[in-house]
Amino acid sequence: MLAYTLRPGAQRKDSVHLKQTSTPSLDVNYLRVLLQVPANRIGAQTMTLGQLKIMQEVITLSVFVPFAVLYMGQQLKLDYLWAGLCMLGAVYFMFRS
Numbered sequence: 001m002l003a004y005t006l007r008p009g010a011q012r013k014d015s016v017h018l019k020q021t022s023t024p025s026l027d028v029n030y031l032r033v034l035l036q037v038p039a040n041r042i043g044a045q046t047m048t049l050g051q052l053k054i055m056q057e058v059i060t061l062s063v064f065v066p067f068a069v070l071y072m073g074q075q076l077k078l079d080y081l082w083a084g085l086c087m088l089g090a091v092y093f094m095f096r097s
Contacts, residue, residue: 028071032063054094058087 043052061083068074 025085028063029068032060048094051094054087054090058091 004088043055047055065084069076069080
């Protein structure tokens with residue numbers, strides 16, 4: 001359950017979006033962070049900043065795209081494939097040396 005306070009003078013309707021945050025999306029975000037933080041701490045010793053950033057984006061896409069399709073019921077689009085291929089290209093160029 002989310003707890004929040006209103007800003008002085010704010011209307012209750014301004015904070016409705018906080019009530020709509022679902023627990024499963026928080027769990028997915030937590031999973032993403034669990035994967036990213038160790039990767040960043042371990043990888044900072046052997047990888048460049050650019051490589052870590054690309055790794056972070058690949059992890060984010062690999063967690064949120066299945067979540068969007070399987071849990072949220074979003075239609076699988078060809079755009080997901082193109083985004084994935086762009087990320088594979090970025091991985092190739094960042095890690096090829």
